[in-house]
Amino acid sequence: MAWFAAPEYRLARELFLRLLALVYLCGFLAAARQFRALLGSRGLLPIPRFVARVPARRAPSLFHWHYSDRLYATVARTGAVLAAALLAGLANHVPLGAAMALWALLWALYLSIVNVGQTWYAFGWESLLLEAGALAVLLGNAGTAPPVLGMWLLRWLLFRVEFGAGLIKWRGDACWRNLTCLYHHHETQPMPGPLSWYFHHLPKPLHKAEAAANHFVQLVVPFGLFLPQPIASDAALLMIATQLWLIASGNFAWLNWLTVALACAALDTGTLRRVLPIAPDPHYPAQPVWYQTVVALYALLVLVRSWRPVRNLLSPRQQMNRSYDPLHLVNTYGAFGSVNRIRHEIVLEGTRDPEGRHGWREYGFHGKPGEPRRLPRQFAPYHLRLDWLMWFAAISPSYAHPWFLPLLARLLVNDPDTLRLLRHNPFPGTPPALVRARLYRYRFTTGPELRDTGAWWHRTPLRDFHHPVGLDELRRLLPAPAGARP
Incomplete structure (x- = not known):
């Protein structure tokens, strides 16, 4: 099945996987540093109490089998080391099956942490990391061409992230519709950054332009992801520019960084050659049949499980962030459906x-x-x-x-x-x-x-x-x- 391979997305795959590994590294480092006070045996919300009352089927985690602070530390540190190795390119130096196993292990380790994390892990970007991490298992390595279905699944995830965030704003706070939310947001956001004071004091007409541009990028541009190149790449570049603006204006953990990674996955080498000297796409060996089968079956699973997130997007009572299964495979997303006026x-x-x-x-x-x-x-x-x-x-x-x-x-x-x-x-x-x-x-x-x-x-x-x-x-x-x- 020659159509199954998409060599023109080799750089897009590499950018996505390296950025994903960086986000994983941040997640595991934060877990290793913070867990004793938050979740440890003597923590504010101890994991042993949680696993005693919540069955494993509702929150799959290896900590249902056994918990100790030492085991948790081992999981977090192992995840950090593995993420660092993948960031350095380890997956490109092992066989295809081993590369998939490494990404799957990273996903399983982080799933074990998130599913016992309780309030401390009740953020939409935790599910986003797990959904993106599950897709990374399917993308192969430098020895095989990127699977076209896998790359399209990344676009579908990016569409849900951006379009969901746009809809929840438009349906939510009236200040998004009258373009005044950014009069307040930079000051009242959860964790301002070093430039937030300056963003807050931008002229009000520019704040209105920010809000209008946000609506355009989140409600219109995402449909461009499903159009032919170079339109899809141009749509992704607009999303990347918007996310870099958000990164500069505040601290939103890895939400924006992971969205940038997803947008990079839509950039084909033909588009990148407009500004970068990129060599012709290589000729890859044929993809193994077992690999194509795994990717196709997972794509079918995502298609089936997408029904509930799509229904949520179309609902006037849209929920902002929700996982529909304990493995966090296909979720719904959104951000800042309302904006505080006072901090x-x-x-x-x-x-x-x-x-x-x-x-x-x-x-x-x-x-x-x-x-x-x-x-x-x-x-x-x-x-x-x-x-x-x-x-x-x-x-x-x-x-x-x-x-x-x-x-x-x-x-x-x-x-x-x-x-x-x-x-x-x-x-x-x-x-x-x-x-x-x-x-x-x-x-x-x-x-x-x-x-x-x-x-x-x-x-x-x-x-x-x-x-x-x-x-x-x-x-x-x-x-x-x-x-x-x-």
Whole structure:
């Protein structure tokens, strides 16, 4: 079946696979660094408790067979090493079957983490990574031509990501329809980056142009992916340009980076030759029949399982991000169906005064806004999970259940795993006697305010998010021991 091979997508495949390996590497590194405090045996949401109440059929993971912190660390580190090896090109130096096995192992390891990750892994880009990772298994290596069906499946995934995000915006917040959402978004997004202040202060007509361009790229351009070349490549390049704008304007973990990777998969060498000196496409040996059969069967599976995501896209009650099976093979996507007009932030503080009358000091986070003079940092594609959940908790206390009180308990004993997730611990020796959570209204400063004060943020205290509390009281509030280390 000569039509099954698509040698003109050899560079597209390589770009996609290398970027995918980079995203996997970030995911596994974040898991290795953050799991003890978030999910470990003494974590805020311990995996052993989760697997005890959720059957394996609902959340397939090797941790249903056995869990220990050492095993989790081994899985995360193994995934990181394997992702780094694939990023360096390992798959191109082994036989086709071995290359597929390596990508499949990487997917299985990450699936095991996501399916026990609970709230900390309840993000659309986790499912996106797994769906893209499953497709990577089918793409072969440098010894075989890219399968045309596999490359089209990547376009179908990219279409759902972009079109789903466009529809959820158009159907959701009215500010997207009147082109004013970006008056607020750069300031109220989950984790601003070092350029977000500047994006926020762009002229309002340019913000409207941004919103209009976003609608065009997400609602019109995706259909170009299914048109002949060079139209499909031009559509992909427009998507890449939009994603690079988003990468510059904020921190959205690896959502934008993975979308760039998917868009790269639509670039054929004929289009790339317009700007790059690219050699003619090589002549590949015939693809093995077993390989073509596997790819064709998986394409059929995706076609069948696409019914529910398509129905969701067409529904006026569209859901933003959802997986329809525990393997996350074919999902639905979307982002920012609504935009906050006001930014609230939770600031954690502690004091050694048992009466709580004075001496309150602030804990510092790596990514989320805190000290007004601190310029937001760039972290994406790395994912700071606690920082993200603190943003959600500031929107509604329901997002803080059930991990927030255990977090306060860890601070009261200077738990080293928890403190490792923070940038600054104001009590490096003796832990505080009390901790509290204060809710603030944050806004970006104006240009004159920045020049006069050196502060990127202006903040106004609103109220207690949680009243001052000591360890004894928390032990009474929590249904089980706080899990603090002695």
